[in-house]
Amino acid sequence: MLRSIKYLSRYEAVAGQRQQGGGPSHVAQDTSEFKQLKECGQPPNVSLRDVIWRHLTQDGWRNPGSHARGSGRGGSCRTVASTRLFSPVYRVVESQGAKMPQQKDIVKIAIQMPGAYPQLIQLDQKKPLSAVIKELESPGPDNYALQYADGVQMYITESNRLDIKNGCILRLTKGPGRCAEDLFKGIQSSDSGVRCDSLKELANVSTDVTFAQEFISRDGHLLLVKIVEDAKESNVIMTHTLTGFMELMDHGIVSWENLSTIFIKKIASFVNAKAADASMQQVSLDILESMVLSSNGLFLQVKQEVTMERLVAHLQVTNQQIQTKAMALLMALLQTAGDSDRQDMFAFLNKKNLRQYIYKNIIHSSASVQDEMAHYLYVLQSVTLNHLEPRMRTPLDSYSQDQRDVLHSLRQAAFETETENSLSNERRRSLCAKEFKKLGFSNNSNPGQDLVRTPPGLVALDTMSYFASRYPDAYSRFVLENSSREDKHECPFARSSIQLTLILCEILRIGETPSETGSDYHPIFFSQDRLVEELFCVCIQLLNKTWKEMRATQEDFDKEQPLCPEHRGSRPTFCLCPQPPTQGALGQGQRGTRWTKRSV
Template sequence: MPQQKDIVKIAIQMPGAYPQLIQLDQKKPLSAVIKEVCDGWNLPGPENYALQYTDGVQMYITESNRLDIKNGCILRLTKAPGRCAEDLYKGIQSSDAGVRCDSLKELAGVSTDMTFAQEFISRNGHLLLVKIVEDSTDNVIMTHTLKAFMELMYHGIVSWENLSTVFIKKIASFVNAKPTDASIQMVSLDILENMVLSSQSLFLQVKHEITMERLIAHLQVTNQQIQTKAMALLMALLQTAGDSDKQVLPLFSGSVQDEMAHHLYVLQSVTLNHQELRMRTPLDCYSQEQRDILHGLRQAAFETESENSLSNERRRSLCAKEFKKLGFSNNSNPGQDLVRTPPGLLALDTMFYFATRYPDAYSRFVLENSSREDKHECPFARSSIQLTLILCEILRIGEPPSETGSDYHPIFFSQDRLMEELFCICIQLLNKTWKEMRATQEDFDKVILQSYGATHEDFSGLFLLCFCFKFSADMSSNRILISRGGNKGEVVLGCRFRLKCRWC
């Protein structure tokens, strides 16, 4: 007698027959159970049958998953996976277009099951699908074929590497085409994403075939499923590519689904992490290029017409004096201030960007502090290094994206140089805070903590504001111009980042 714990009470259905209520003995071989069920309906050849769930994912019952059957489950007696695979393999080659289409549609459904997929692939059915894709021009046939192919490949039974160039070009053509059948485009985007992630050679082929303009166009359509698939492909391309392959990213606005939000978050994280190398690289005092950038900061801030006529000693003395006014702690060798990592060379990048992108604001910052008493000067370089470090922390540069993260910032997708632009705004906010607090050099840490908050709460408030709106900075008037839903306004930058917003 079987023990009660090994008995499961279930129902088994079959079209055209009364259901059977049985007590399934989990210790009895599955083949013996199927034979008993077939005998109950007087069906010959029990080896041609199998049990399958009727609800949810209609998965075949096997010896490996039979323990998942619970009391009250309803199963169905159906074709065995091998028999089903054989029938569909023949059906998709039928000369009758209707039979071929119906077989492909059924194949797309049953291919989600691993047991069936193994049987179908063992007959080289996946290669037959590749051939159909290469030759077919019928949209309905193509939709079912691509879905079936993708479901089979999800199981990881065969490699993506063996796909033909003709097949890859055909799939890419569906993505590059102007709006057509949405189902074809969605599964094509899915296939290309998996190709890119599977190997470097396939990445290069896909990168060569895909038109980036069309891919970005897919990101801007109203169909969020296509948006999500396109974002997943773009993210895969970005993750596999180097920095030189980064493309201009579009602006995303409005509400998005959870999966799309996760893809946007990961894309944002991966892109921002391109800054990690610079953040973790110290300045090389022997690099002529880096020395030139440092002197470029000095020359952009101070008059240097007569510098060439000075003696070497006098020139060194003048340079040291001007680097001190710029706020470098080691004014005789300012590169030493940038040896610490993080922020390393990233701090040099942000300072140079501010000086070259907004020269008037940069000069005003330096000259304004030069006119103050020495003890009240806001040290530009020291502040910039600390500010860059804080930006790295808030933007989580260097941290791998979370598997469940979805906290993306829409403004990221409209700014090519988000890190640098935020720096330009915040360094001026810091200077304004410094001036209104009448701070001294000894107050540096206090100003940093008071301005940004020990937990970055105030500073994050500025980020939250900027990320919620499209914005542009007016560096001459300490204002951030913002817009939302057709309304325009401005944010007046106040002391300690207390922001006053008024809509026009």
């Protein structure tokens, strides 16, 4: 049922004349109505959405006479004027039976039409859309469609019409088929201005899947591919072409694997160019990222065409959009690559000091890190730390001479022992067992058994060895202090180190696939080459300090988590939140923390 709201134009004309200082007498036909408006002052601005919501709140529409009538310049006078202004609608609504209860299949919406007044309608969701459009008296209803007027201007179809809610504003526009046909012809025009306008509009409307299906059914995407391959157009036209192509491909109607090698090489050339339009490079990086994520075959082609050198160069520009898209492509390459390729890529990035550059020029730049970039920093952190997963899941091999040598180096770095070569085998075994016990191993006769549990596996051996070699004084002090304490108050270095390494692996989520929405990156990661090992070195010393302050005993070990003041939860919490930017800040931030002994 259609309801004309021509009074809206009249009402807005009154408001417009008031704002311009003119009188509305030539608009208001009723003298008494004009007097009431004049007494009340300028009427409030009314938008189409205001009218819809008045329409939805039925009380005011059904009973115009129930409004309090007052005098003077108070609020009641404004109510009278409002009632008189909307009286044509009251009459229409009452005549159409507005008192009837709303049916569940009826939604009240507004429709904007070109060259005509907007209309309020009660849309019957059971009635075909073609019939609804025909009732709107549109010329050639087959060539028209309804579309959302606000936000994402998506076409209304039989499959998505149930998403329409009360108060929605739709507009009558060209149907997707007719729009696709017009743009398909415009793109092939001999006039460059027409081509540019058509491609610009294509980039906007291609976000709608209904239009995309119509345009692709005419092989419109192949037309865009040809424009790129020929590379004869200006940068502006090429940017619109690439944007439209990307939007069309995002719907998944056409497979990325159908693209030609020539097309891929051309897109890669836009990225590799040292002097190119920034907008064109941005969308080209976006296209290449989608290619890499779509199939292993395209990953190999893109990896061959786009040099890592150029990607790193794009990260060093001041344009944040280029930086973000370059980081997105880099993360796609790292996540898709096999173990061997990934190792080679990381070796190259480490050689270029990528993490240090990110730390100084992206994380600590004058501009704040945007959400999308934060996500890619999180992905880089996750992918890098996941390199430790194989060692985290590998137990110590008692038959490995290299691993046994690392264990004995821990003992030798902590204690000044007699020349072992001069000792008998029995004496040597006894001495080693005694020193491994002082180091805090549970199985002092065969300390490798302590490192059989996975996780943390060999990562625990790596962290202990790193601490002993990187900070020998702190390591010796830790071991000697605890070996000279009373037995019940000594902090077992090896046992504590294994548990601490496990906690670090859990906190840093080593071995977990990066989340598609995660953005929880740690700035300290980008300031250190050996994050896990450096964190361990700080935390093991904090653990020793806490142990002494709490006067903890061996019996407390299994029921205490002295690393963290919060109660143990499903996932350990940690001093990385708030995020410390450097190792020094991490240690400094924890020195003032007071710990208390508690039971679980």
